[in-house]
Amino acid sequence: MEFAGFTLRNNLFVAPMAGVTDRPFRVLCKKLGAGLAVSEMVTSNSLLYGSAKTRRRANHEGEADPISVQIAGADPKMMAEAAKHNVDNGAQIIDINMGCPAKKVCNVMAGSALMQDEALVAKILEAVVGAVPNTPVTLKFRTGWNHENKNAPTIARIAEDSGIRAVAIHGRTRSDQYRGNAEYDTIALVKSLINIPVIANGDITTPEKAKHVLDVTKADGVMIGRAAQGRPWLFREIEHYLKTGERMPAPKVEEIHQILREHLHDLYAFYGEDSGVKIARKHISWYTKGLVGSAHFRHTMNQLDDVAAQLAATDEFFQLQAAASERLCYQETDNDNNEEALAA
Numbered sequence: 001m002e003f004a005g006f007t008l009r010n011n012l013f014v015a016p017m018a019g020v021t022d023r024p025f026r027v028l029c030k031k032l033g034a035g036l037a038v039s040e041m042v043t044s045n046s047l048l049y050g051s052a053k054t055r056r057r058a059n060h061e062g063e064a065d066p067i068s069v070q071i072a073g074a075d076p077k078m079m080a081e082a083a084k085h086n087v088d089n090g091a092q093i094i095d096i097n098m099g100c101p102a103k104k105v106c107n108v109m110a111g112s113a114l115m116q117d118e119a120l121v122a123k124i125l126e127a128v129v130g131a132v133p134n135t136p137v138t139l140k141f142r143t144g145w146n147h148e149n150k151n152a153p154t155i156a157r158i159a160e161d162s163g164i165r166a167v168a169i170h171g172r173t174r175s176d177q178y179r180g181n182a183e184y185d186t187i188a189l190v191k192s193l194i195n196i197p198v199i200a201n202g203d204i205t206t207p208e209k210a211k212h213v214l215d216v217t218k219a220d221g222v223m224i225g226r227a228a229q230g231r232p233w234l235f236r237e238i239e240h241y242l243k244t245g246e247r248m249p250a251p252k253v254e255e256i257h258q259i260l261r262e263h264l265h266d267l268y269a270f271y272g273e274d275s276g277v278k279i280a281r282k283h284i285s286w287y288t289k290g291l292v293g294s295a296h297f298r299h300t301m302n303q304l305d306d307v308a309a310q311l312a313a314t315d316e317f318f319q320l321q322a323a324a325s326e327r328l329c330y331q332e333t334d335n336d337n338n339e340e341a342l343a344a
């Protein structure tokens with residue numbers, strides 16, 4: 001896919017998720033089939049550029065091009081400076097976040113709260129595009145502020161007029177938070193109105209759903225967040241389905257065991273062992289959710305505090321899975337992801 005001046009492997013995007021889409025996860029998703037992975041949001045408050053968290057978020061060592069960095073904020077000048085700062089530090093695409101309903105973002109009128117003030121949106125977009133003239137800028141937003149104010153079409157036109165190169169739209173309003181189902185009519189409407197690429201996002205969980213959303217919206221690509229947590233290989237499954245119309249067989253237990261092991265080692269190296277073990281817990285939980293015996297395993301694993309014990313427990317769990325079946329075999333899935341999303 002041609003996207004903002006880059007040729008991507010396909011039209012499948014990893015949604016930015018604070019606390020999830022760190023460098024280890026982005027690298028893995030790109031390796032397993034994603035065309036592009038947008039980084040976690042970086043604050044536009046330049047006072048925080050020096051914090052360890054912000055510096056880690058800006059670390060892209062070993063990540064395949066193009067590097068897309070998301071920024072958030074409500075002040076045009078600060079957003080312009082943040083864009084410049086990130087381009088100086090390796091960003092090849094700047095993505096502006098107007099899609100996040102999180103309180104700590106919306107209280108300062110950033111994220112999806114910004115959609116209320118269309119004049120300010122225009123100022124921010126123009127300031128950012130003007131600050132990094134040689135770098136494409138993309139925009140992520142929701143269908144509107146609330147159901148009475150679904151102004152995504154207006155925001156999309158402002159974006160196109162401001163020089164934004166592509167938009168990603170989550171099919172919910174800000175007031176929906178993560179409740180109800182994403183709707184795709186508004187995304188289809190936006191696609192019919194503008195000439196820059198439109199990426200559809202929200203509740204895409206399977207290859208069939210990805211195809212359905214592409215068909216009904218005529219969007220140029222799809223963006224996947226929660227469904228990729230613990231299943232970074234979902235991207236190659238969707239890629240295969242879109243090419244052939246057929247589902248890939250479930251992955252072999254042995255392969256996913258190795259992928260998870262490498263993911264864990266990356267997390268320990270990226271965050272240091274103490275934080276790495278804690279951060280790894282949620283990923284291990286996502287990988288194993290729905291597999292036989294996972295509830296008990298997750299409970300035990302969450303109490304382990306060191307790398308050796310965490311790896312040994314993970315190995316033991318996957319050896320049991322392999323003894324029972326050559327390929328991963330999910331039972332019923334639960335709704336833990338929704339709780340996670342509501343907290344974001």
Ligand SMILES: Cc1cc2nc3c(=O)[nH]c(=O)nc-3n(C[C@H](O)[C@H](O)[C@H](O)COP(=O)(O)O)c2cc1C
Nearest residue numbers: 015016017018041097170202203224225226341344
């Ligand atoms: C844990 C979590 C963190 C998120 N953080 C961000 C963020 O930093 N920036 C952003 O634009 N959207 C963020 N989102 C929203 C996602 O990018 C995406 O729009 C949303 O989850 C809907 O897609 P999905 O149904 O495929 O998960 C976050 C979502 C979750 C679940």
